[in-house]
Amino acid sequence: MRIGLLKESDSESRVAFLPEVVASLIKRKVSVLVETGAGESALASDAAYEEAGASIAQRSEVIKQADFLIGIQAPDDKLVASLSQEKIWLSQYNPLWNIELVKSFQSKGLTTFSMDAIPRSTRGQAMDVLSSQATVAGYKAVLEAALKLPSFFPMFMTAAGTIRPATVLVLGAGVAGLQAIAIARKLGAQVQAFDVRSAVKEEVMSLGAKFIEVEGAQEDSAAGGYAVEQSEDFKQKQQQAINEHAAKANVVICTAQIPGRKAPLLLPKEAVAKMKPGSVIIDLAASTGGNCELSKDNETVVEYGVSIIGQSNYPSQMPIDASKMFGKNILNFLELLFNEEGEFSLNFDDAIVKGTCITHQGEIVNERVRSIIQP
Template sequence: MPIIGFPVETKPGEKRCALLPANVKAYTLLGASVLIEKGIGEPLHISDDDYVQAGAQVADNRDVLLKKSDIVLALHKLPSSELRSLKAGALLVSYLDPFNESAYIQQLCDADLSSISMEMIPRISRCQKMDALSSQASLAGYVMVMQAANALETVLPMMMTPAGTLKPAKVFIIGAGVAGLQAIATAKRLGASVTAFDTRSVVAEQVRSLGAKFLDIDLGQTGETGQGYAQALSSEQMQIQQREQAKCIADSDIVITTAQLFGRKPPVLIDQKTIASMRPGSVIVDMAAENGGNVVGSVSGETVQIHDVNVIGTGFWANGVAKHASQMYASNVFNLISEFWDKASNQFALDVEDEVLSACVISHQGQVVHKMINDFYQQHGVPMHAKATQMTAEA
């Protein structure tokens, strides 16, 4: 019987995990044995006994779990020092950030480990139930609005009181992807006046359907990738965007930036001059602060004051609602495993020709097998010892 292992997340401050007791039975019904590391649910106030009663076993220690597991499911990638503890040929599933972690991917190849990068799950209808990037981004959009509201010195909704009328807060959201749309919906529910902008004009109707205004900026030819991400703008287009949105930013109480480019540094959208134009006590939330930032001066993991404006770059957004984030991520990884579980052989069938797996499997049989990642390494002069096999992938 294959063993699926679930280790405790080691990233400081992380409360989420890849398994809840409710998921254990589903794995055992597939024909797998579930092995957890002691304390995996402790940050969520879930005891080991809850997992055991659901049908899981508890490993004596982390090293035992890694050595016994045929498949390891986690949120963040395992520390490099632990990769050699895994069985040769074992499958590791987690966020891997393969564009920026080439040395780690090489270690996976050297250890003969197969790996699936959860952020590479393609955005096609078949994969919606596995799309962890979207599920966590949706929660991030909610959390960012709540953090901004907590930092603001005024209320969000309009209030008519005996002491006078309080005007609704003005919220401007840059980027109407999954996180941005959830931020729009949340801010509207809280009674704010919301305006949003996205380089993809096709999302304007989605913004309006949520009750927000769409800021029209003529940037010329723009579009999105096959995965639904916004394409990078030219330097001239970036200047136009910054200039046209500056007036809206200056008039806003809260600005939330969600612009991120997959595998690349996020664009700078707000400069110091624009921040200085905002009213004292206003709030900016920079979703991309951990990866370089959309806002000049934002600090990853911190809230800082710039020209009397609170700039929130704390990151780790979905971790702010860790129980629901864990519920969604655990469901995403189970749906991935069950989609490719072969009942006849009672194991995960890693079919490298499948349109989904070809887009998210990074290493297999000692090689980098993801064509797009391998091409990226070659274009940027990243040395990889193993020659990649040819696999198709969604661009």
């Protein structure tokens, strides 16, 4: 079996795996073909991949010769059209959102895997790209907020007087939110966090933040640790609480998302209008509609004196460590697909393999994706 590593588009600085992963794959008797310049933006040269045991080729040759193609982002229409039926595709392509792409894979009879469909389980943690990349996003979000904020994060006691610490409000206490809390606290800010899942309260408080509680939240153990859609009555209570805390905050970090759905609206423009001039909002959910009504993906806008930064791909701004983490996740997953002789083996009795496989032989394998496309 030959794995092909493709170069991402100009807007993506990461690479799906670094040379260190190549060495591990070679040991498992899997050959690796790398597109010229695939790792350059992550500071991994073609020579480094060759030293690890990979071969370097132009994009067309990688697509033609490799049996198993790997990337980070979803493939464009041109790439999908070039894939023959026997090819296997793996990336992070958000199948619950990119329905037309899934249909294209299905119609071509391709076997495809999406790393963001890894089941949330103890065993799946080592392969969970959403968690590893969210760690980067939460870290970078706070650093950018600190740079954009026209005041200090920590408290200072000086001869010129006392500077009060900034107040940071984090919406959503998943991996990105918890990382944002930790970094904001390290920078000396006072931090408050909101999440509909009561189970995260202890984690939030252990990081030194105040947990904002709103009674009446619905929780679903089958949601894999994600938040679920809430009742209208709860949404009204939630909105009032968030509005009150946002008005007092200097920074709001938005991280709340629901897989397969538009991001929940948590900061309407009326709430932004009541925030302090000079405040900063970082919206990590901008690519799926945003938690802030005024967010625009990949743009910074200023409304009511508040800077609103819509940024859904902070990991691309830290390509070395983000690629290292992503690649380790992929390697751990590939170990489920290849035996010791380097032969591909698709075992649907393995819950992780079956959950991550989206299409195979003209069928939609993932049950959740199938329920959306074929209700």
